[in-house]
Amino acid sequence: MNAMKPREKKTPKRFIWPYRNLLLVFISVAVLTQSVWALETAQVMNDAAQGDENAAYFLGVMYQTGSGVSPDCDKALKWTEKAALQGHTLAQSHLGMMYSKGCGEKVTKNLFEAYYWTALAAKQGLQFARENLKKLEVQLHPYLTEEAQQKVKDFKPNK
Helix, strand or coil: CCCCCCCCCCCCCCCCHHHHHHHHHHHHHHHHHHHHHHHHHHHHHHHHHCCCHHHHHHHHHHHHHCCCCCCCHHHHHHHHHHHHHCCCHHHHHHHHHHHHHCECCCECCCHHHHHHHHHHHHHCCCHHHHHHHHHHHCCCCHHHHHHHHHHHHHCCCCC
16 A cells, blocks of 8 residues: 655745845845936036036936936926027027927927027037927918027027
8 A cells, every 4th residue: 555645845936036146236236326326416416506508408308307306397497598598509409399399387388489499509500400490480470480580690608
């Protein structure tokens, strides 16, 4: 007679255990990245406050997208406009885009402002600003287009 052998209990293999070192690396990188991002954000804020046009533009984009900071369209406008007024081509184009679509309470859709800022960027040779300018031109009254062009001619960067 065969005596029944007691079944051996198999301990379930945990999927995560063999990968624990990899998991620890990922967690460490995530924590470290947050720390580095916080330091970088502080540096960008400091540089922007001291008048660096690239930092001001980057900070504006950060506020609009919520990268490293809480999204805030009003602050995005403030910093993007600060860079645009200094003659930063990408900031001018970006500001034109913000005005063409609207963003938050302060940046309502304003085709005149959108045309003006986009025209400034196009004047400096930014190709996609030229393309956007053509699209804006058909939406704006010719009188306002002429007025914006005159404003572009009168623009002097705050350097």
